[in-house]
Amino acid sequence: MDDFWAGALWALKIWLYLVIILIMIPSMFGFSLGISEIYMTILVKTLEWATLNIQKANSDEGTLKPSSSNGLIQRENGSMEKELEELRRSRPKPPVGGDFTLSDCFYFTRQGIESIVDDEVTQRFTSEELVSWNLLTRTNNDFQYISLKLTLVYGLGIIVRYCILAPLRITLTIIGVSWLVIGTSAVGLLPNWRIKFWLSELVHVMCYRICARGLSATIRYHNRENKPKKGGICVANHTSPIDIVILCTDGCYAMVGQVHGGLMGIIQRAMVRSCPHVWFERSEMKDRHLVTKRLKDHVNDKKKLPILIFPEGTCINNTSVMMFKKGSFEIGTTIYPVAIKYDPKFGDAFWNSSKHSMVSYLLRMMTSWALVCNVWYLPAMHQQEGEDAVQFANRVKSAIAHQGGLVDLQWDGGLKRAKVKETFKEQQQKKYSNMVVRDDSSSNSD
Amino acid sequence: MGSIVSRLLSRLLREEEIEDIEEIKKETGFSHRKITRLYRRFTSLDKGGNGTLSRDDFHRIPELAINPLGDIITNGFFPEGEDQVNFRGFVRTLAHFRPIDQDNEKNKNPSATEPLNSRTNKLLFAFRLYDLDRDGKISRDELLQVLRMIVGVNLICSTKTPKGGI
Numbered sequence: 001m002d003d004f005w006a007g008a009l010w011a012l013k014i015w016l017y018l019v020i021i022l023i024m025i026p027s028m029f030g031f032s033l034g035i036s037e038i039y040m041t042i043l044v045k046t047l048e049w050a051t052l053n054i055q056k057a058n059s060d061e062g063t064l065k066p067s068s069s070n071g072l073i074q075r076e077n078g079s080m081e082k083e084l085e086e087l088r089r090s091r092p093k094p095p096v097g098g099d100f101t102l103s104d105c106f107y108f109t110r111q112g113i114e115s116i117v118d119d120e121v122t123q124r125f126t127s128e129e130l131v132s133w134n135l136l137t138r139t140n141n142d143f144q145y146i147s148l149k150l151t152l153v154y155g156l157g158i159i160v161r162y163c164i165l166a167p168l169r170i171t172l173t174i175i176g177v178s179w180l181v182i183g184t185s186a187v188g189l190l191p192n193w194r195i196k197f198w199l200s201e202l203v204h205v206m207c208y209r210i211c212a213r214g215l216s217a218t219i220r221y222h223n224r225e226n227k228p229k230k231g232g233i234c235v236a237n238h239t240s241p242i243d244i245v246i247l248c249t250d251g252c253y254a255m256v257g258q259v260h261g262g263l264m265g266i267i268q269r270a271m272v273r274s275c276p277h278v279w280f281e282r283s284e285m286k287d288r289h290l291v292t293k294r295l296k297d298h299v300n301d302k303k304k305l306p307i308l309i310f311p312e313g314t315c316i317n318n319t320s321v322m323m324f325k326k327g328s329f330e331i332g333t334t335i336y337p338v339a340i341k342y343d344p345k346f347g348d349a350f351w352n353s354s355k356h357s358m359v360s361y362l363l364r365m366m367t368s369w370a371l372v373c374n375v376w377y378l379p380a381m382h383q384q385e386g387e388d389a390v391q392f393a394n395r396v397k398s399a400i401a402h403q404g405g406l407v408d409l410q411w412d413g414g415l416k417r418a419k420v421k422e423t424f425k426e427q428q429q430k431k432y433s434n435m436v437v438r439d440d441s442s443s444n445s446d
Numbered sequence: 447m448g449s450i451v452s453r454l455l456s457r458l459l460r461e462e463e464i465e466d467i468e469e470i471k472k473e474t475g476f477s478h479r480k481i482t483r484l485y486r487r488f489t490s491l492d493k494g495g496n497g498t499l500s501r502d503d504f505h506r507i508p509e510l511a512i513n514p515l516g517d518i519i520t521n522g523f524f525p526e527g528e529d530q531v532n533f534r535g536f537v538r539t540l541a542h543f544r545p546i547d548q549d550n551e552k553n554k555n556p557s558a559t560e561p562l563n564s565r566t567n568k569l570l571f572a573f574r575l576y577d578l579d580r581d582g583k584i585s586r587d588e589l590l591q592v593l594r595m596i597v598g599v600n601l602i603c604s605t606k607t608p609k610g611g612i
Contacts, residue, residue: 074545100593105515105575108596112519113543115509117487122507126490415508424512429598432514 019171027213028206040218043369046153047345051132053150073117081435083107100436120409124316125416127348134345136368161367169214169366176210181270183207188273197303200274201252208248215242216370221250226377228253228306228336231299233328236338237400238310239318240351241358242365243340246373253308254298258282276304292331299333306336311393312413317350318342320407324397326389335381337396339404343372354416376403470534474541475561481537488533498530499523514596518575526580538562542571 026033078086087103130139135154183203190196212219227250228234234253236243247253255277259268268279278298284290298304311324318341329335342349347368351361365371378399383392394410401408412418470481489495491503504520505511513519523531523539531539544563560567576584576592 100596102576105592105596106572108513108515109519109572109575110543112510112513112515113540115507115513116504116519117484117540119507119509121509122490411508419505420508420511425514425516426598428512429514429596430600433597433600 016171019168020175023168023172023213024175024210027209030209036213036216036218039216040370040372043346046157047134047369050135050150050153053147054132057147073114075114080107080431084435104432104436120320120407121411121415124320124322124409124413126317126352127350128317128319128344130344134369136347138364139348157369161369165216166363166366169216172214173211173362173366176207176214177267179210180204180207181267184270184274188270197275203274204248204252204271208245211245212249215245215365217242217246217249218370218372219246219249220374222374222376223379224250224377226336226379227251228338228377229334230304230306231302232306232334232336232380233295233299233331234306234308234336234338235311235324235328235396235400236308236340237318237321237404237406238312238315239340239342240315240349240361242349242351242371243310244308246340246375247308247338250375252305254278254305256280256295256307256309258285278307288327292327295328296331299331311397314413314416315351315353316413317352318344318406320409321397321401321404322409322411322413324393326393329383329389329393329396332383335392335396337378337381337400339374339376339378339400339406341374341376341404341406343374346370346372349373374404378403466534470537473562474537475544475547475563476537476541484537484540485533488536498532499536500530514598515575515592518578518592518595521578522571522575539571542568 022033022035084104084107087106088101127139133139135157137158180203183206184200187196187200187203190199234247236247244255252275254275255271257268257279259265259279259281268277271277272279276298278294280291280294295307298307307328309328311328312322313325316322347365347370349365349371351358356364381392381396381399383389387395398408400406467478467481470476471478474481476484488499491507492499493503493506494500501520501524504523505516510516510519523536525531525535541562546563546565546568547561573584574580576588578588578591
C-alpha cells in the first residue's frame with residue numbers, strides 16, 4: 001500500500017516537472033516548443049475528416065441540412081409602406097393618407113409570427129448553432145449514427161479531452177493563478193521605482209500566458225501597430241471572461257470592475273498592489289458621475305495603463321455586437337477598438353451565465369478541443385465635432401462588427417434579463433399613424 | 447462521467463421527447479426536420495422547462511414585445527381560457543403560416559378536412575385576431591380596440607366614427 005502511494009507521488013512529481021519544463025517556461029517567455037502546433041494540426045485534420053463523413057452520409061440519405069436557422073422562414077424585408085401597399089393591392093386606397101384598412105394588421109401579425117419563430121435578439125444569448133458537428137457532445141443537436149469510425153473517433157476524443165487534456169489544463173491554470181497572486185503581491189512590496197512597473201508588467205503577462213496555455217488558446221493578433229497606448233481606453237466585444245486573458249496575453253491593461261469576494265477578490269486585491277486598476281464597490285457603481293470621474297482621473301494620468309472596458313455590459317454569443325453603453329465614450333479620450341472573434345469549431349467560448357456557473361463554464365472550456373480566436377486591433381478613434389456619445393459609440397461598434405464579421409445590432413444586451421422599453425412600441429405606432437393619416441395633420445395631435 | 451452518459455442517452459432519445467411526431471406531421475404538414483427545429487425553438491423559449499409556454503415566455507421576445515399587436519398575436523396561440531400552450535398547439539398555430547399547397551386548392555375534396563394552411567383557415571385565423579371575445583363576430587368595439595393597439599396614443603379620441611370610416 002505504501003509502495004502504491006510512493007509510486008503515485010513519484011508519478012505526480014514527474015508529471016509536474018514535465019508540465020513546467022515543456023509548457024510553462026516556454027509560454028512564460030513567449031516562445032513555443034511546437035507541441036501545441038502539432039496537436040492543432042492533427043485536430044484540424046480530424047475535424048475536416050469528420051465533417052466530410054457527415055456530409056457524405058447526409059447526402060446519401062438525401063436529406064440536406066439547412067445551413068442556418070434562417071432556412072425556417074421565408075423573409076421579405078420590405079419597409080412598412082411597401083408591405084402595406086402590397087397588402088392593399090386589391091383596394092384602391094394608397095397606404096399614405098389612405099385611412100385604416102382591415103388588412104393592415106397582417107403586416108404586424110406577420111412580423112410578430114416571424115419573431116416568434118426566429119428573432120434577432122434571444123438567439124444571441126445562447127450558444128451559436130454549428131453548421132457541422134465538431135465531435136463534442138454538447139454541440140450535438142441531431143444525433144444520428146453515421147459510421148463506426150466516426151463514433152470511435154468521438155469516443156477517443158472524449159478520453160483525450162477528459163483524461164489527458166483536462167488535468168493538464170487544470171494544473172496549468174492553478175499554477176498561473178497562484179503565480180499571479182504571489183507575483184503581483186511580491187512586486188507590490190517594492191518601492192515605486194521604474195523597475196517596479198516593468199516587473200509588474202512582466203509578471204502580469206507571464207501569468208496570463210500560462211493561463212492561456214491552460215486553455216490551449218491559439219490566438220492570432222492582427223494589426224499590432226494599433227495596440228492601445230497609455231492614457232486611452234480599449235473597448236472590445238464581450239463573449240466571456242476569457243476575453244480578458246486573451247487580450248492581456250499581448251499587453252497590459254488596467255481593469256475596471258466590481259469588487260468581488262472570495263477567490264476573485266483575492267486576485268483583485270493582489271493585482272491592484274502591483275499596478276493601479278479601477279475596482280468599484282457595488283454601491284459606487286450606481287453613481288455614474290463617480291464612475292466617470294474615477295475613469296477620467298485614471299486616463300489623465302499618462303503613466304497609467306490603458307483601461308480595458310467591455311461596453312456591451314454582458315456576454316453575447318460572438319455572432320453579433322449589441323448596443324455599446326455610452327459611459328466610456330463620454331470620457332473624451334482616445335478609444336482603441338479591438339475585435340475578438342472565436343472559432344466555434346474548436347469549442348464554444350460563450351458564457352451563458354444563466355445556464356452555467358463560472359466554475360462549470362471553466363471546466364467546459366478545459367474539456368473543449370481548444371480555443372482558437374482572432375484579435376484585430378483597430379485604428380484609434382476619437383469623438384468627432386458634433387457627434388454625441390451615443391453616435392460615437394455606434395460608430396465604434398460598427399467598426400468592430402465589420403472587422404470581426406459580426407452582425408451589428410442596435411438592441412441592448414441588457415435585454416437578456418430586462419424587459420424592452422415601451423418607447424420602441426410607441427415608435428412603431430407613431431410611424432404607422434403618421435403614414436396612414438398623413439393628409440390630416442391638423443387633427444393628428446390629440 | 448455519469449452526466450455525459452445520461453446526456454448521450456437523452457440525445458439518442460430526443461425523438462421520444464416529441465410525442466407523436468408522425469401525428470404532428472400529418473396535422474400540420476411540416477417536415478420532420480422543421481418540426482425538430484421548431485421544437486428546439488420551443489424549448490429555448492420555455493424558460494420554466496416544463497414543456498409548455500406561458501404568455502410571459504412570449505413577451506420575453508423583444509421584437510414581439512415592441513410589436514403593437516404583440517398581445518393579440520400571443521393570444522392566438524392559447525386555446526380558449528387557457529394560460530399554457532404545449533408544443534402541439536404551438537406548431538398547430540404556426541402551421542397556418544405555411545405557404546398554400548397549390549395542388550390542394552385545385553382538387554378540393556369537400557368531404558376531406560382542410561389542411562391548416564388552406565386559404566380558408568388562414569382567413570379564419572385572421573378573423574380571430576379581430577374577434578377578441580371569440581363569439582364569431584367582429585363588433586365595432588373590437589375593431590376600435592385593435593385600431594387603438596396599432597395606433598397607440600396617436601388615436602383621435604372621439605365618439606364619432608373615426609375619420610374616413612372603416
